[in-house]
Amino acid sequence: MPLLDAANLATKILLYGASLAAIGAALHGALGLHTNRRAYTWLAALVAATTLIRLLILNAQMGGSLGAALSLDQFGWTWAGGGRPALALFAGAVLLFAASIAKGRILPMLAAVSISAGFGLTGHTAGLEAPGLAPWVVAVHVLIAGFWLAAPVTLWPAPALTDRDVLARAESFSRVARFIVPLLFVSGVYLFWRINGDLTSALNSGYGRLLATKFLAALLILGLGALNMTRVTHQLATDAVSGRANLRATLRVDAVLFVLILGIIAAATTISGPVE
Known part of the structure; x- marks a missing residue:
C-alpha cells in the first residue's frame, strides 16, 4: 500500500502540473503572449497520458494494489467515479492538439475551459451533499491558476526576445x-469555506494547515506579481538591463512557489482531507 499511496501522490502532481501548464499555454497563446504552437502538441500528449495514468491508479486503488491497475473487474466502479472528469481532460487534450494545427484563438480557449472543467467534476467539492456552484467555482479557480502558472515561462526574458517584446508581454x-x-x-x-465550513476547526487539521500554507505561498506570488506590474515593468521601459535581471529573479521565485503549491494541493487531496 505505501507504494500505491506514493504512486497516487506522484501521479496527482504530474496531472495537476501538466493540466495547469496546458491551460496556461492555451490561454497565453490565445492572448498572443506566445506563438509556440508546437508546445500545444507536447502538452496535449502530457495531459492525455497523465489522465490515463490517473485512471489506472484509481483502478489500482479500487483493486487494492498496483497489480490491479489493468484489471477490468472493478473498472466499472473506477469509471463511475473518474470517467466524467477524464473525458473532459481527454477532450481538452484533443482540442489543444487541434490548436497546434489550426490557427485561431477559439480552439486553445476551448481546450483550457475543457481541462479546467475536468477538475470541477471531481475532488472534494464533487462529494459535497449539495455542491451548488462549488464545482463551477473550482473550474474557474483552476482556469485562472493555469493562466498565472504559465507566467514564468511566457514572461521569461529570453535573449532571443527584444526589449520591446519582453515589455509588451509583461x-x-x-x-x-x-x-x-x-x-x-x-x-x-469560497471553496475553503464550502469544503470545511468551520475555519477554526479546519486550521486544526492537517488539511487546513496545508491549504493555509498554500494560501501564504500564493500571497507571496501575488506580492511578486504586484512588484512586476509596478517596479519591474517600469524598469523594462526605462532600464532594460536591470528590468530583465529583476524579472528573471522574480520569475524564478514564482516557479519555485508554484511547484510548492502543486505539491501542497496533491498532498491535501491525497494524504489528508477536509474536516468531517
Whole structure:
C-alpha cells in the first residue's frame, strides 16, 4: 500500500502540473503572449497520458494494489467515479492538439475551459451533499491558476526576445492578471469555506494547515506579481538591463512557489482531507 499511496501522490502532481501548464499555454497563446504552437502538441500528449495514468491508479486503488491497475473487474466502479472528469481532460487534450494545427484563438480557449472543467467534476467539492456552484467555482479557480502558472515561462526574458517584446508581454499579462488574479483568491476562500465550513476547526487539521500554507505561498506570488506590474515593468521601459535581471529573479521565485503549491494541493487531496 505505501507504494500505491506514493504512486497516487506522484501521479496527482504530474496531472495537476501538466493540466495547469496546458491551460496556461492555451490561454497565453490565445492572448498572443506566445506563438509556440508546437508546445500545444507536447502538452496535449502530457495531459492525455497523465489522465490515463490517473485512471489506472484509481483502478489500482479500487483493486487494492498496483497489480490491479489493468484489471477490468472493478473498472466499472473506477469509471463511475473518474470517467466524467477524464473525458473532459481527454477532450481538452484533443482540442489543444487541434490548436497546434489550426490557427485561431477559439480552439486553445476551448481546450483550457475543457481541462479546467475536468477538475470541477471531481475532488472534494464533487462529494459535497449539495455542491451548488462549488464545482463551477473550482473550474474557474483552476482556469485562472493555469493562466498565472504559465507566467514564468511566457514572461521569461529570453535573449532571443527584444526589449520591446519582453515589455509588451509583461504589460499584456499584467493587464489581464490585475483583474482575474484577485478572483483566484476570492474563489479559493469560497471553496475553503464550502469544503470545511468551520475555519477554526479546519486550521486544526492537517488539511487546513496545508491549504493555509498554500494560501501564504500564493500571497507571496501575488506580492511578486504586484512588484512586476509596478517596479519591474517600469524598469523594462526605462532600464532594460536591470528590468530583465529583476524579472528573471522574480520569475524564478514564482516557479519555485508554484511547484510548492502543486505539491501542497496533491498532498491535501491525497494524504489528508477536509474536516468531517
